[in-house]
Amino acid sequence: MTMTDAESVAPKVEPTGTSADGTFLRLENVHKRFGKLHVLRGVNMEVAKGEVVCVIGPSGSGKSTLLRCINLLEPPEEGNVILEGKNLCAVDPRADEDEEGVDYVRRRVGIVFQQFNLFPHKTALENVTLGPEKVLGRSSSEVRPEAEALLGRVGLADKINEYPDRLSGGQQQRVAIARALAMDPHVILFDEVTSALDPELVKEVLDVMRELASEGMTMVVVTHEMGFAREVASQVVFMDAGVVVEHGKPADVLENPKEERTKRFLGLVLEH
């Protein structure tokens, strides 16, 4: 995995369309603005198959926006997102949504949200089966045992028929992970998935994520859990003000940061 600091004279990367080196996921010079707010200022990043990339950084640094750009919930305005050889941004910029690209990315990329976003009118099981049944058109007799197995894997075998409002935050988040897994994604994005949880519920969610990582799932994890990043990540990416400031092995970035901004951030979060 290589990453270049984007602030250094925006390297105008050729819009490739395919990644010759077979990189699983590559972001090239990704920009995103919300009105006048320039949230992403040219992010470059590469993720290899099976990697766990933890993205850390102060709030407002663009971490969540970056994740949302990867699965086109927020289509980037500039730059390329190349997933398994297909450039998701190679579309008419005036189009509202590139349905083909969206379809491609949503079938390969799962996402788990900070606020869980479970469907409250569906049981835990129905939350998991809805995608496979309605999007992939599979029969419920086929999908149901798989969904039950997935819920078992996240430790909720006894909760499959509960509605989300009967589940704790940690349980809801584990259902959300099972829901993402049910679509058989090639990579899962985690958007501060433990930030909305009571402290005592954090571990059960992180344990599920550790397990996924150990099984070789490719993961991009935006997190404030430094312990998790140190232990599980293959790469840690530090973002600030819309750019990647520093990246590398967790030991390097977290223990011996080179950049001043990284040092300051780590000083603040590790102090308390």
Add this chain to the structure above:
Amino acid sequence: MDFIVDYYFNWGIIKDSFDVVLDGFVFTIKLSIVSGVLSLIWGLVLAVLRQLPGRALAPVRWITIGYIDVFRGIPALLVLFLVSGFLAAGQTDGTIPEWLGLPTWFGQPTWFWYGVIGLTLTYGAYMAEVYRAGIEAVPGGQMEAARSIGMSHGQAMRFVIVPQAVRTVIPPLLNDFIALMKDTSLVFAIGGAEVIDAGFDIQSDTFNGSAFILGAVFYLLITIPLARLVDVLITRQQEKTRRGGEPADSTETRPPSTPPGMVGA
């Protein structure tokens, strides 16, 4: 004083006119149910059209918004006259076939269907606004979650957004239904033989308003329970929202901190 009591509560007239007024009220009920169901459907169609995404579909959104603005902004009676006059004149002219110009579907009289069309056009617009409020009240994360597991906008609306929206808007939709039911009396103006028509005939014959009082009682027998039902539903919803605001009984349902399925896995 005697005159007032006699004018409104002449038991003889009430007894004699009971069957006629009841017949009229049966039409009121039929008209309310048919128009109500069609308005519910038409309103949902309008609300969904109004939420269609993308630049290409902007004209559809504008037309829908224009329609809703117009039909919410003009009296239902005016719509009834526009519809009945147009269909009748078009049929005479030969532009509109008789089955549509002078409809007698399911054995119901023509004025009945004119009323259904006019009220559905108007109340569909009202109900579209109610649905819209419900759709917009569904948190944005729901659409994102639905899209993130690969659903199209249409699938997300159908399986995720609209089912949640409809639950929250049942009370206001019932309120609109009550208003619709009262507005069915407007078909009197296009020759409808409903409660007002029955009461009006009797009033003309007897110079007595008791038949109207009977009609009012019939209305209230339906509208008051419906209004109470709306109250109950709203209270129930509020209680649910209040419960939902708390961390869902985290102490009760929380498993041991390590998910059992993951132990030693």
